[in-house]
Amino acid sequence: MKKLGTIIIGLLTGANIFAQTCTVNPDATTVGAYPSVLEIGTVGVAYEQDVTIIFPTDSLGYPVVAATINNVSLPAGLSWECSTPDCFYTPNTNAAGCFRISGTPTDMGIFPIVINATLDLSVLPGLPNQYQTSLEITGAATGLSNEGFNSSTGIGCAPLSVSFLNNNPGMDGYQWNFGNGHSHWGENPENVVFEEPGEYVVSYTAYGNADTTYTYVLNSINLTSVEQSLWYTAVFDMNPKFYVTIYEAGVASHIYQSSTPSSAPTGQAPKTFNNINLTLDPTKSYTVEIYEYDALNADDDCGSHYITFPFENGTSVNPAMSTISWNITATAHMPTADMHVTDTIHVHGAVTVPDVDYSNGELIATSSDDVTFQWYLNGTAINDATTLSYTPTLSGYYTVVVANAGGCSETSIEVLATSCLPDYSPEIVFVTTGGLELENALADHTIDWYFNGSIVTGANTTVMPVTATGAYSVTLTDAFGCTYTSAAYNASLSATELAFGSVTAFPNPTTGKLTINTEAVITAVDVLDASGRIVQTTAANATTTSVDLTTLPNGYYMVKIQTVQGVITKNVVKH
Numbered sequence: 001m002k003k004l005g006t007i008i009i010g011l012l013t014g015a016n017i018f019a020q021t022c023t024v025n026p027d028a029t030t031v032g033a034y035p036s037v038l039e040i041g042t043v044g045v046a047y048e049q050d051v052t053i054i055f056p057t058d059s060l061g062y063p064v065v066a067a068t069i070n071n072v073s074l075p076a077g078l079s080w081e082c083s084t085p086d087c088f089y090t091p092n093t094n095a096a097g098c099f100r101i102s103g104t105p106t107d108m109g110i111f112p113i114v115i116n117a118t119l120d121l122s123v124l125p126g127l128p129n130q131y132q133t134s135l136e137i138t139g140a141a142t143g144l145s146n147e148g149f150n151s152s153t154g155i156g157c158a159p160l161s162v163s164f165l166n167n168n169p170g171m172d173g174y175q176w177n178f179g180n181g182h183s184h185w186g187e188n189p190e191n192v193v194f195e196e197p198g199e200y201v202v203s204y205t206a207y208g209n210a211d212t213t214y215t216y217v218l219n220s221i222n223l224t225s226v227e228q229s230l231w232y233t234a235v236f237d238m239n240p241k242f243y244v245t246i247y248e249a250g251v252a253s254h255i256y257q258s259s260t261p262s263s264a265p266t267g268q269a270p271k272t273f274n275n276i277n278l279t280l281d282p283t284k285s286y287t288v289e290i291y292e293y294d295a296l297n298a299d300d301d302c303g304s305h306y307i308t309f310p311f312e313n314g315t316s317v318n319p320a321m322s323t324i325s326w327n328i329t330a331t332a333h334m335p336t337a338d339m340h341v342t343d344t345i346h347v348h349g350a351v352t353v354p355d356v357d358y359s360n361g362e363l364i365a366t367s368s369d370d371v372t373f374q375w376y377l378n379g380t381a382i383n384d385a386t387t388l389s390y391t392p393t394l395s396g397y398y399t400v401v402v403a404n405a406g407g408c409s410e411t412s413i414e415v416l417a418t419s420c421l422p423d424y425s426p427e428i429v430f431v432t433t434g435g436l437e438l439e440n441a442l443a444d445h446t447i448d449w450y451f452n453g454s455i456v457t458g459a460n461t462t463v464m465p466v467t468a469t470g471a472y473s474v475t476l477t478d479a480f481g482c483t484y485t486s487a488a489y490n491a492s493l494s495a496t497e498l499a500f501g502s503v504t505a506f507p508n509p510t511t512g513k514l515t516i517n518t519e520a521v522i523t524a525v526d527v528l529d530a531s532g533r534i535v536q537t538t539a540a541n542a543t544t545t546s547v548d549l550t551t552l553p554n555g556y557y558m559v560k561i562q563t564v565q566g567v568i569t570k571n572v573v574k575h
Helices: 004-013 492-498
Strands: 032-034 045-052 063-071 078-082 096-103 109-119 127-138 149-151 155-158 161-162 164-166 175-176 192-194 198-207 213-224 242-248 271-273 279-280 287-293 300-309 315-319 322-333 339-348 355-359 362-366 373-378 396-403 409-411 416-418 427-433 435-438 446-451 463-465 470-477 482-483 490-491 504-506 514-529 532-547 554-562 566-574
Touching: 045 109, 063 096, 063 446, 096 532, 149 198, 149 339, 161 339, 175 192, 213 242, 213 287, 213 300, 287 322, 300 315, 300 322, 315 566, 322 427, 355 416, 362 396, 396 492, 427 470, 427 490, 463 554, 514 566
Parallel strands: 155 339
Antiparallel strands: 032 045, 045 096, 063 109, 078 096, 109 127, 149 164, 161 192, 175 198, 198 339, 213 271, 213 279, 213 322, 242 287, 287 300, 315 322, 355 362, 373 396, 396 409, 396 416, 427 435, 435 463, 446 470, 470 482, 470 490, 504 514, 514 532, 514 554, 554 566
């Protein structure tokens, strides 16, 4: 049965109406909230995210017959809507529920998203239940991006520090003007500070090269032939080992060698040395020398050849020595034009800390800035409370966060507002388990039961055993002094015993021993405390059994009697 108290909570949180359908995550299979980390949001950018809740099907050893989402804590600018009317779910039928987060966030940070719910057990309504995920809100995604440069941000609060990344490396020179009185002549200016609010035009110039230049690369050398007399001896040089060394004019040591002599490539001509990839200066001349490695004597000189510019790919012949050819590529670098780009940095001023006036039951924020508003109750954002004023419906400590378009925000001081519900009254109903139940309990309120006008010590849950004939009433009180008292319910002990039929538990109240009689064979007896927790279990196999409560503290207990024909509970008092 849907509890009226849960309905009232839903009304107060503003998320109880049937909303557009969200989508349940089919991969969510275990109890909890999904995803565990929500998609990242951005200040000033519309946000939407579906969250799936998998409710338990049992708790404390009893089936969960209903679950209700009561509240979701969200950062400023966001609200939530359930997929069902009144955010009410039946886990025993479908354990998966969902709600949708939407809106435009105004605050940056990493926020824990706490989902407060209640579970109605088959024997205990209103059991608190909580799930958690998290949401990161980043700064406005407004970094500048153009063909000249990128920036770390393009909007923010004064003083704003911005770094710039040049998109055209290798140009002849650069000039930056930031519109704040400062300039820069390097490629990547860092930590440029804009002290005051305003719009700053950033001017960027990259200077190009007006000349055409060429890059020359020696790719390969082919050893076409070598006169045999230059290297051959019948004893040692049956397999010649040729290698290539290249010298640049004016440089003492070689600038390239195909390999070290000890590992020189073997084989007679023709032989090609590939993948040289040697960059040549067209203002220089080069000598290519051919050698054959000799392990015992000096390496054999098999000819020298010259590369000069302007060059022609082809063959060079050194008569009676060697013949080689080479391959050189030339790549032209075309002139690069100057590039000039402007873009704008937007700097917002800090917002003023808002004052809050509370009078005539209304909270009013005083702010002269162009800002958005988000009201909070006890640190939790209030759904759809995003205007200058707010009428509290619950007692507590209220704050308001104001933020401008740049994500600059300030929070007011806490203001205590007391709001008692004018039309609410607790309602007592009789249940077949032999006691009374508070039908429409409010969350975060203490509960006190009264019998014939006197408070019942320790009776502070939603259930009350009927242990004597008389008038029962209940009072709910919040932390701020709002008190609500039910009408008296006249309960008869004889009526209570009739509800149990052939099942009796005596003496009740008891000082220790409790005897239970039934028509069916008892298999086990569970004793639960007022919170629904099993504190004792007794096995049985008879129609009469005894349960010893001597070691338990005085108070109210539920006795769950399991028989071969079914299960029934009784409320008992130990004193």
